Amino acid sequence: MTNLELQAYRRFLMLKVPEASEYIGKTDASTWHEWENGSIPVPESVANVMQELKKLRSDKINIIINSINDRVGSNTxxxxxxxxxxxxxxxxxxxxxxxxxxxxxxxxxxxxxxxxC
Known part of the structure; x- marks a missing residue:
């Protein structure tokens, strides 16, 4: 994963750098910034977690979309x-x-x- 892809994933998932660095990177925010600015390569383990979160997000969206027609009442x-x-x-x-x-x-x-709501 490139530095730009990492930043795009983080923003797509609405994560702040301190959140991503602590919960995903298990590091400090300055190291995460170095990954995003390309100073040091993005670790494969971080790339894998980001890709897994993107897949989980997609799976959850598909489940919700598939259930919308079966709902009674408003979709909120x-x-x-x-x-x-x-x-x-x-x-x-x-x-x-x-x-x-x-x-x-x-x-x-x-x-x-x-x-x-």
Missing amino acids: IRYFMTYAEFKKVNPDLDVIQWRLHQSIATELYFRGLEKL
Whole structure:
């Protein structure tokens, strides 16, 4: 994975550098910045996790889209403005899962498939 691809993945998944560096890279933000600016190569383990998260995101979106026609009532997806709000509803999930959820909710909203609530 190139430095530009890493940055694109991080932004696509709505991750901040401190979140990505801590939870994915298991390093500090300055090292993550070095990966993104191309000073040092992106570790294969980090590239693999980012690709797995992208696949998980795609799989979850497909599950939601496939279930939309079977729903009764309006199509809404919760958008959590803060991690604390997300954690109240999903106590077992971490910040990466929160950002993944926000990324999914945003895409579904902009596709016109879900309303945010």
